[in-house]
Amino acid sequence: MKRPKPVILDISEHQSPEKLNYGQLSQELDWVIIRVQYGSWHQDRFFETHLERFRAWNIPVNVYAWVRGIDESDMIQEAEDFYRRAKSYQPSFWWLDIEERTMGNMVKGCEVYRQRLKDLGAKKVGAYIANHRYQEFGFSSLATQKYDGIWLPTYGRNSGNYEGANPTATSVYDLHQYTSNGRLVGYNGPLDLSRLASAKSVDFFTGNDSINQSSYHLGERVQITGIYESSRSQVLLKPLRTQGRITKIISGVANPYLLDEGMGWVNESVMSKIGDHQYQVKPGDTLSEVAQGLGVSWQRLATLNQLANPDLIYPGQMLNY
Structure with a gap:
């Protein structure tokens, strides 16, 4: 051969x-x-x-x-x-x-x-x-x-x-x-x-292919809809959390992004970027009012911030948007 x-x-x-x-x-x-x-x-x-x-x-x-x-x-x-x-x-x-x-x-x-x-x-x-x-x-x-x-x-x-x-x-x-x-x-x-x-x-x-050559970057926070057990897995699993931080990126694999040093692996089809902007909740705020003021939906705020009860926010709380 x-x-x-x-x-x-x-x-x-x-x-x-x-x-x-x-x-x-x-x-x-x-x-x-x-x-x-x-x-x-x-x-x-x-x-x-x-x-x-x-x-x-x-x-x-x-x-x-x-x-x-x-x-x-x-x-x-x-x-x-x-x-x-x-x-x-x-x-x-x-x-x-x-x-x-x-x-x-x-x-x-x-x-x-x-x-x-x-x-x-x-x-x-x-x-x-x-x-x-x-x-x-x-x-x-x-x-x-x-x-x-x-x-x-x-x-x-x-x-x-x-x-x-x-x-x-x-x-x-x-x-x-x-x-x-x-x-x-x-x-x-x-x-x-x-x-x-x-x-x-x-x-x-x-050496010509950078390990970090990606539209996402180390340390970036992302929203996810699913997760994989390994960088090569094809079985999509339900994540324990809906967001995480990228702690490793490799090239040439199906799922190149590792979240939170072992939470699981993801690819760009199941992830989206979370903005770095934050809003501090004030006394009397409701989620819907905050969302309206920020120009986003209350559902997005609830999802981004993993709010189990959208009606429950408290003064001083930092909300990502």
Whole structure:
């Protein structure tokens, strides 16, 4: 079968720079994912050379780190070391390589790692999770929804080509590493190759598609008529509340907006903007009189402000309109 496009290569110190022809490889690639560390204590010997050489040939770069934290504080330290080592290269995506059980609750530990990277300034953080360890470690589509990308390996016959063998742990993933035996001009040896396996664009991973490119913005309050359990869900649910604040935006998914750090996910078909204007209720005000004075319907005011009893407002209350 033909090699899938885009061509995505991941490399580490196991591919020595002296054996790589970066110019030839760059003619074959769309982007490269470079290992920075194996836990905190082992910095990849050649990651800086790989980053500099591929950048010189205008190849977009992501970075990854093998996760080895033994508790939450150790996960935070690994995240800080990872960020410190790679930040000056401004990678467009940061990946956690999750293949080894190093603490009891790997889902929680890796979430601490992910959040620390975000706090430090990493805009997009994804997870590479061993297919055979995904469920063993407790991962699920719900547990991974905070990651900006999911990357899973499955090789099949591992012929070097993609032959249709896909990950089995979950159907929710963005990249698929389909071989560890790939061949590209510019290196005389086996290489890890991956393919794009979701609707997200190449630009989303390579830095040309801003995570916040949207008609809505982080921190904006919105009115909603329905909500989804995940960014990829197609099942519309009844929301617990009719409004919320956008706390995360991702691209390339059906429901790109996360409300209130976990209330649920929405898209533009079920949401509308709430104005930033407020009115302070005065003694003797009624909702209908306030609405008339503001030029809106009392029903809209009741809905925007989640008034269970429209006849009950009180002096000093702030009404959104």
